[in-house]
Amino acid sequence: MTTVRSAWQGAGRRIHMQEVGPRDGLQMEAAFVPTADKIALVNQLSAAGLDKIEVSAFVSPAAVPALRDAEVVLREIERHPGIVYAALVPNVRGAERAIESKVDELNLVMSASETHNLANLRMTRAQSFRALAEVVALGRSAGVAVNVSLSCVFGCPMEGEVALDEVFDLVERFDQLGAHGLTLCDTTGMAHPAQVARVVAIARLRWPRQIFTLHFHNTRGMGLANVLAAIDAGADRFDASIGGLGGCPYAPGATGNVCTEEIVHALQCMDFHVAVDLARVMHAAARLPALIGHEVPSQLLKAGPRLQLHPPPADFAAVRERALARA
Numbered sequence: 273m274t275t276v277r278s279a280w281q282g283a284g285r286r287i288h289m290q291e292v293g294p295r296d297g298l299q300m301e302a303a304f305v306p307t308a309d310k311i312a313l314v315n316q317l318s319a320a321g322l323d324k325i326e327v328s329a330f331v332s333p334a335a336v337p338a339l340r341d342a343e344v345v346l347r348e349i350e351r352h353p354g355i356v357y358a359a360l361v362p363n364v365r366g367a368e369r370a371i372e373s374k375v376d377e378l379n380l381v382m383s384a385s386e387t388h389n390l391a392n393l394r395m396t397r398a399q400s401f402r403a404l405a406e407v408v409a410l411g412r413s414a415g416v417a418v419n420v421s422l423s424c425v426f427g428c429p430m431e432g433e434v435a436l437d438e439v440f441d442l443v444e445r446f447d448q449l450g451a452h453g454l455t456l457c458d459t460t461g462m463a464h465p466a467q468v469a470r471v472v473a474i475a476r477l478r479w480p481r482q483i484f485t486l487h488f489h490n491t492r493g494m495g496l497a498n499v500l501a502a503i504d505a506g507a508d509r510f511d512a513s514i515g516g517l518g519g520c521p522y523a524p525g526a527t528g529n530v531c532t533e534e535i536v537h538a539l540q541c542m543d544f545h546v547a548v549d550l551a552r553v554m555h556a557a558a559r560l561p562a563l564i565g566h567e568v569p570s571q572l573l574k575a576g577p578r579l580q581l582h583p584p585p586a587d588f589a590a591v592r593e594r595a596l597a598r599a
């Protein structure tokens with residue numbers, strides 16, 4: 273038999289899945305999810321084998337009240353060896369709190385768009401960069417890994433296209449500062465596969481030793497297509513959110529992250545090596561509506577995995593008999 277090979281076949285290639293639901297997802301929720309439920313959710317995600325979990329954010333409790341319990345959550349979760357427990361930090365104050373709470377990785381955030389940065393972080397990009405440079409130095413001296421997430425890399429809802437030169441200028445400057453990883457975020461789901469393929473290919477060519485993560489939102493239904501385009505261009509790390517939770521309070525119309533269980537399911541179907549227990553993720557996702565008080569976007573949760581079989585209709589035996597009698 274002829275063997276047919278194509279870029280669509282994973283052939284066992286390792287893809288790392290990083291969960292951001294407890295932070296990117298829960299920060300948007302109107303209802304406060306009780307601390308014990310957050311801890312249980314992170315523990316379920318750890319048991320499912322996600323490579324990294326963004327557990328919470330050490331931001332101003334007035335700005336994001338949903339995550340005001342970051343310290344307790346970090347203290348009480350069960351930590352599994354090999355899983356990186358990260359937290360978002362916007363400034364030195366946040367970094368100090370996160371280091372005190374023994375996070376494995378600080379996730380710093382600023383926007384590639386001037387307008388979005390001002391709206392979200394109340395600083396110009398130049399001010400943010402100076403502030404984050406201090407945080408990178410603090411993380412490095414404390415021996416804690418630092419990842420930098422750049423928002424709006426693929427477009428800004430208020431400015432439109434964001435110049436790639438400006439994005440790559442920030443990548444270069446954080447690379448020079450010694451960031452351990454860089455996340456290219458499509459904060460409001462503006463990316464499309466052709467753009468993603470180009471950005472990932474250039475980034476990998478210019479910074480071959482840097483660890484890049486891609487962070488997509490499914491706002492316009494292009495999430496999975498963007499993941500596949502990024503993989504085809506050489507990316508192997510993705511942020512995703514259980515149930516497809518997520519958004520950004522300062523990004524009009526933003527909806528959820530790509531959904532962890534949908535991406536894991538698709539990539540496992542395609543024979544990529546994704547070391548995540550899909551059944552456990554789905555079990556945890558199924559409990560979300562009760563926690564947040566509304567449905568989640570996950571289609572996989574509604575339909576089940578592709579080979580989850582359903583019984584034929586009740587009159588199937590009679591239908592078959594009639595059909596066979598006509599044969």
Ligand code: COA
Binds near residue numbers: 299333392521
């Ligand atoms: N942790 C706890 N409190 C913090 C803090 C942190 N990391 N950073 C600032 N604060 C507190 C300050 O102590 C101050 O409190 P006070 O009013 O009781 O004195 C208040 O927040 C304002 O501080 P200021 O330094 O003036 O910052 P700001 O008002 O310009 O806010 C941010 C800047 C970025 C700290 C704040 O807007 C924030 O945390 N935003 C969250 C953004 C976010 O998470 N977006 C979603 C992710 S994309």
Ligand code: ZN
Binds near residue numbers: 520
């Ligand atoms: Zn996001």
